[in-house]
Amino acid sequence: MDQISQQDQAPVDVVIMAAGKGTRMKSRLPKVLHRLAGRALLAHVTDTAARLGARHVVVVTGHGAAEVEAAMHGRPLQFARQEPQLGTGHAVQQAMPLLPDDGVVLVLSGDVPLIAEDTLRALIAAGAGERLALLTIEVDDPTGYGRIVRAEAEGGAVTAIVEQKDATDAQRAIREVYSGMMAVPAARLKGWLGRLDNRNAQGEYYLTDVVKLAAADGVPVVAHVTDDALQVAGINSPAQLAGLERAWQLRQAEALMAQGVRLADPARFDLRGTLACEADVEIDVNCVFEGAVFLGEGVRIGANCVIANARIEAGAVIHPFTHIDGEKAGVTVGEKALVGPFARLRPGAQLGAEVHIGNFVEVKNSTLADGAKANHLAYLGDATVGRRVNYGAGSITANYDGANKHRTVIEDDVHVGSNCVLVAPVTIGAGGTIGGGSTVNKSTEPGALTVARSKPVSYPNWQRPQKKK
Numbered sequence: 001m002d003q004i005s006q007q008d009q010a011p012v013d014v015v016i017m018a019a020g021k022g023t024r025m026k027s028r029l030p031k032v033l034h035r036l037a038g039r040a041l042l043a044h045v046t047d048t049a050a051r052l053g054a055r056h057v058v059v060v061t062g063h064g065a066a067e068v069e070a071a072m073h074g075r076p077l078q079f080a081r082q083e084p085q086l087g088t089g090h091a092v093q094q095a096m097p098l099l100p101d102d103g104v105v106l107v108l109s110g111d112v113p114l115i116a117e118d119t120l121r122a123l124i125a126a127g128a129g130e131r132l133a134l135l136t137i138e139v140d141d142p143t144g145y146g147r148i149v150r151a152e153a154e155g156g157a158v159t160a161i162v163e164q165k166d167a168t169d170a171q172r173a174i175r176e177v178y179s180g181m182m183a184v185p186a187a188r189l190k191g192w193l194g195r196l197d198n199r200n201a202q203g204e205y206y207l208t209d210v211v212k213l214a215a216a217d218g219v220p221v222v223a224h225v226t227d228d229a230l231q232v233a234g235i236n237s238p239a240q241l242a243g244l245e246r247a248w249q250l251r252q253a254e255a256l257m258a259q260g261v262r263l264a265d266p267a268r269f270d271l272r273g274t275l276a277c278e279a280d281v282e283i284d285v286n287c288v289f290e291g292a293v294f295l296g297e298g299v300r301i302g303a304n305c306v307i308a309n310a311r312i313e314a315g316a317v318i319h320p321f322t323h324i325d326g327e328k329a330g331v332t333v334g335e336k337a338l339v340g341p342f343a344r345l346r347p348g349a350q351l352g353a354e355v356h357i358g359n360f361v362e363v364k365n366s367t368l369a370d371g372a373k374a375n376h377l378a379y380l381g382d383a384t385v386g387r388r389v390n391y392g393a394g395s396i397t398a399n400y401d402g403a404n405k406h407r408t409v410i411e412d413d414v415h416v417g418s419n420c421v422l423v424a425p426v427t428i429g430a431g432g433t434i435g436g437g438s439t440v441n442k443s444t445e446p447g448a449l450t451v452a453r454s455k456p457v458s459y460p461n462w463q464r465p466q467k468k469k
């Protein structure tokens with residue numbers, strides 16, 4: 001049934017206004033490219049539009065247009081330039097030539113990032129393909145917003161939106177305000193936009209004046225009232241951006257806790273992507289998660305970790321101050337592995353079960369089989385490390401010859417002493433031992449002890465030079 005009724009509805013086309021200057025950000029970066037939860041404000045809105053299944057998504061650009069358009073490259077969007085910026089009505093007008101007449105136009109703002117898909121679906125449903133539907137909210141302090149003016153008569157139909165600067169004292173007392181978002185039949189909107197004027201306090205073409213025109217044309221105007229202030233919060237200043245970031249992070253933290261995730265402090269938690277957790281996950285304070293992260297059952301994350309694009313299997317423990325970033329290749333931490341404190345896992349690090357990676361150890365594009373250990377001050381790059389290998393403090397794989405990268409293979413049960421350099425390409429045979437301080441540039445036999453350093457030389461009773469008098 002749902003599917004059929006969806007098909008019966010008019011197609012939805014989205015216009016996102018993003019041409020404004022954002023003066024109060026006091027930034028060279030266009031306002032809509034500032035980031036919330038790791039994503040550009042505008043990207044939040046375009047991603048939500050995509051999830052709605054919009055037919056066309058047109059972004060109206062102006063200030064910093066080239067930069068905004070470049071930042072959105074690769075997304076299925078169209079752009080309409082608005083030069084100069086003569087108001088929100090003028091902004092939407094620039095997009096209309098790109099849109100067919102048979103759809104419903106959903107107007108959104110590039111600086112209102114947290115509007116949710118279900119709220120927009122409810123707004124579109126309220127318009128029913130033929131009415132003008134406004135998303136409104138009641139606020140304690142309506143200063144600065146367009147006020148929703150309703151008829152005295154029973155039912156209180158919406159008759160106008162009056163902007164702060166044009167409002168009478170009585171109108172300024174109205175606490176129901178326009179969120180900046182509306183759903184409106186395209187053909188109607190095109191007609192109304194052509195009739196807008198700029199005879200108002202700001203000398204702008206107000207999109208909000210379409211309400212009066214709808215009322216005059218006998219088109220019903222409906223308000224869909226939301227009670228979620230976060231969803232309609234706009235960003236105008238760094239303080240507002242930080243405030244919305246914290247509020248959003250708290251909401252994400254609460255959602256995770258509701259699933260059973262134990263956060264030491266929801267006020268000190270940041271998710272800039274997606275975090276999927278199984279049962280009994282514990283996360284200490286000041287951790288940041290980016291991209292797609294999975295934490296298996298019973299995983300514990302210590303304080304001050306940054307974890308991006310990684311899969312951490314059940315029972316693993318990430319100790320404090322560890323940095324993990326899988327980027328595109330990803331990072332996997334096996335079951336019951338121990339990582340950190342102060343460890344760094346880079347793209348392509350794949351740790352098996354019960355692997356130990358200790359402080360100041362860096363692992364890149366390397367596979368460590370079950371039970372392998374590198375506990376202190378070491379580098380493993382482009383390496384294949386066997387089971388139960390012990391990799392000594394200060395040892396490194398010299399994987400780069402200045403032109404090309406090469407692989408190091410360390411077979412099962414090898415013991416690499418401290419401060420060794422394994423010059424790739426090289427294979428250390430299974431069960432072999434490398435003496436501390438060795439530089440090994442050719443492969444070794446299984447079971448062999450390899451020592452590649454000069455013998456100690458001692459001079460008995462050595463007299464140190466004396467300082468001249």
Ligand code: UD1
Nearest residue numbers: 017018019020085086087088091109145146178179180206
């Ligand atoms: C607008 C509404 C107001 C509503 C408020 C909600 C109008 C006239 N007023 O006011 O009723 O309560 O939003 O936040 O619409 N923009 C352009 N081109 C322009 C002007 C603006 O693209 O010429 C964009 C801005 O970049 C911004 C959005 O439109 O993304 C809203 O513009 P803004 O100036 O913030 O409108 P408000 O005065 O806040």
Ligand code: CA
Nearest residue numbers: 180234235236
């Ligand atoms: Ca605004």
